[in-house]
Amino acid sequence: MEGKNLLYLSRSDIEKINIPMSEIISTLEKMFFEKGQGRVEMPPKPGIHFSEDSYIHAMPAYIPAFQSAGIKWVSAFPENHKKNLPFISGLLILNDATTGFPIAVMDCTWITAMRTGAATAVAAKYLANPNSSQVGILACGVQGRSNLEALSCVFNIKKVKVYDIFAQSAQKYADEMGKKLGLPIEVMKDPRSAVLGSDIIVTSGPILKNPHPTIEKGWMKEGAFGSAVDFDSYWTGEALGEVDGLFTDDTHQMDYYRSLGYFTNTPPVSADLGELCVGTKSGRTNASDRIITMNLGLALEDMVVASLIYKKAQKLEVGHILPL
Numbered sequence: 001m002e003g004k005n006l007l008y009l010s011r012s013d014i015e016k017i018n019i020p021m022s023e024i025i026s027t028l029e030k031m032f033f034e035k036g037q038g039r040v041e042m043p044p045k046p047g048i049h050f051s052e053d054s055y056i057h058a059m060p061a062y063i064p065a066f067q068s069a070g071i072k073w074v075s076a077f078p079e080n081h082k083k084n085l086p087f088i089s090g091l092l093i094l095n096d097a098t099t100g101f102p103i104a105v106m107d108c109t110w111i112t113a114m115r116t117g118a119a120t121a122v123a124a125k126y127l128a129n130p131n132s133s134q135v136g137i138l139a140c141g142v143q144g145r146s147n148l149e150a151l152s153c154v155f156n157i158k159k160v161k162v163y164d165i166f167a168q169s170a171q172k173y174a175d176e177m178g179k180k181l182g183l184p185i186e187v188m189k190d191p192r193s194a195v196l197g198s199d200i201i202v203t204s205g206p207i208l209k210n211p212h213p214t215i216e217k218g219w220m221k222e223g224a225f226g227s228a229v230d231f232d233s234y235w236t237g238e239a240l241g242e243v244d245g246l247f248t249d250d251t252h253q254m255d256y257y258r259s260l261g262y263f264t265n266t267p268p269v270s271a272d273l274g275e276l277c278v279g280t281k282s283g284r285t286n287a288s289d290r291i292i293t294m295n296l297g298l299a300l301e302d303m304v305v306a307s308l309i310y311k312k313a314q315k316l317e318v319g320h321i322l323p324l
Helices: 011-017 021-036 078-083 109-127 142-154 167-181 191-195 237-241 251-259 273-278 299-316
Strands: 005-009 047-049 055-063 068-076 088-095 102-107 134-138 159-163 185-187 200-203 225-228 245-248 291-294 320-323
Touching: 005 011, 005 299, 011 102, 011 109, 011 299, 021 109, 021 142, 021 273, 021 299, 055 299, 068 109, 068 299, 088 109, 088 299, 102 109, 102 299, 109 142, 109 225, 109 245, 109 273, 109 291, 109 299, 134 142, 134 191, 142 167, 142 200, 159 167, 159 191, 167 185, 245 251, 245 273
Parallel strands: 005 102, 134 159, 134 200, 159 185, 200 225, 225 291, 245 291
Antiparallel strands: 005 320, 047 055, 055 068, 068 088, 088 102
């Protein structure tokens, strides 16, 4: 088939394949180890910008250990909700690492959601206190869901507090995720209530170049871990200034974003996840440290998850064969 045909996988095909979150987390951890060893290739993602906060990014990557190579073409349009369309959309092309030929084209929305949650879980495994049991979620969309699912694979979560600017979305989240994960989920009337007392905090709103941050200094308790999926959009400079360590999934990519005008109030990076996984740098130094990770979303993550999906799709004979 290779060189003559490719496999097309729709969103429903990928959902049918349903790679478990626990497998995605373990795969990403192995990938970050490879990254920490310098055995991957991934340039900073270039993009085209339709407005200050609406863009399409090209995300190529190659991971030799997984024989995984390809590119994701992904868009983010914050105003899509007004048209009843998802914030994120796009396609992923997977290539054969020995011939260069495309072997699969697939929807990337499920992949993006799941690998982002899994990256938070990998970071939390290395940076959060192991006895963390209370989670605060700000923004109850796709990422709010996948992040909680991933965290529940790593921690014994006993309580979840959620907030969204749309109260109806928060209540729907509480109903759906409470049933799915068997967790008590309380809807809060303001973001401060969701943050106070939480061991782990996840913010997952739209990424904004000029944000209107919400979380203030003093909200994050000692020993807490925060995952800012939306860059620094939710965190004031004063709140970021009191953390004891700031981490990311890729330091070079964060430097690239800084050159574009992002992260103007964000402290320097302590280490990235690859360095933590191989042990060349340390994370939490004591139980009282306030720690934040700002994972930017890596093409490396997309490609290893896409490889899992492709291999399982072949076994299950899911998808449609298309001629090149």
